[in-house]
Structure formats: structure tokens, C-alpha cells
Amino acid sequence: VAEAEALKLDTLASFREEYERDRKLMAENYLVDTCFINDEAYRIYAKDSATIGKDGFIEVAHIVFLAKQTAPLADIQLAKARIDSAYAMLNGGQTFEDVAKYFNIPAQAIRSFEIVRGQVYPEFEQAAFALADGNYSQPFESPAGYHIVKRISSRPFGSFEEYKPAIVNML
16 A cells, blocks of 8 residues: 555546545445435335325316405406306316416416325315316315316325335435
């Protein structure tokens, strides 16, 4: 070792790369407690599974006319009238996209997104989870305003084996 250091072999790029690779491999074996990681991964999965529940994930889109509860009565009435008109248009065969264009709602505002229980207003959650895939709700009010929700699809919360790699990677 002394002779190699004297010849400055420890400063060669190839030596330093090999040294770092070996150090990382050994550190993993000594510093990473795989039992702890597995236990923690399962704890996170169990918590998420309990939170998300049997309903899993649902993909929804919605039309909303914002009207804060503290807004002037005229603004609230306008939002209510607009959502009722949008609902009538949907019942008349118009698509979400057509209704959005009619009311000048940007396309990104009606883009679908995924939700789980406990993530949105209770009124929104109740309407969305009560629907079958492909159906839309009647107009309803939340603290944000008036909505119509379209349930696009659903998928269950997967098994521990499916989620374990992502959880371990996060840890």
C-alpha cells in the first residue's frame, strides 16, 4: 500500500472509480438494514391502503363555476344558473368538451385527474364515488362553487408486491 501511494497509483481515475464502486457496495451491506426497510415499506403500504380503501383510485373530470361562499349573492346565483345550463346541455347530448367551449372554460380546466377518498371536498367525493364509470353527476355545490363531475374510470389499490419497489425506492 505504501509503495502504491508513493507511486501515486491511488490518484489514477481508474483506481478512484473502482474504490468508490467497492466502497458503495460494502457500505450498502453494512449500513442498510433490509429488515427495517421491508418493515417500513409494509407499514407505509398498510397506511396508504387503509387511507385509500376498497374504492381505490378514480379518474374524474369536472366542470366547475367558482363561487366562494362569501361572494355576493348575484355571483352565486350566476354560478348556479351557469351550472344548471351546463347540465341541461350535457343532458341534451353535448360533451364535456363542447360545454366547456361554450362557457369559455380552458381545456386544461376540464382535464381528467385521479382522486382517492379524503383528498377532495366531501361533496365532491360523495358525488364522484357514487357514479359508475362513464357517468356524470347532477350539479352540486361545494365551498368552491358549483360542479358537475364525470367519472371516467376506476382502479383498485394494488398489492404490496406491486407497490413495494416504488416504496423501497422512496425510502
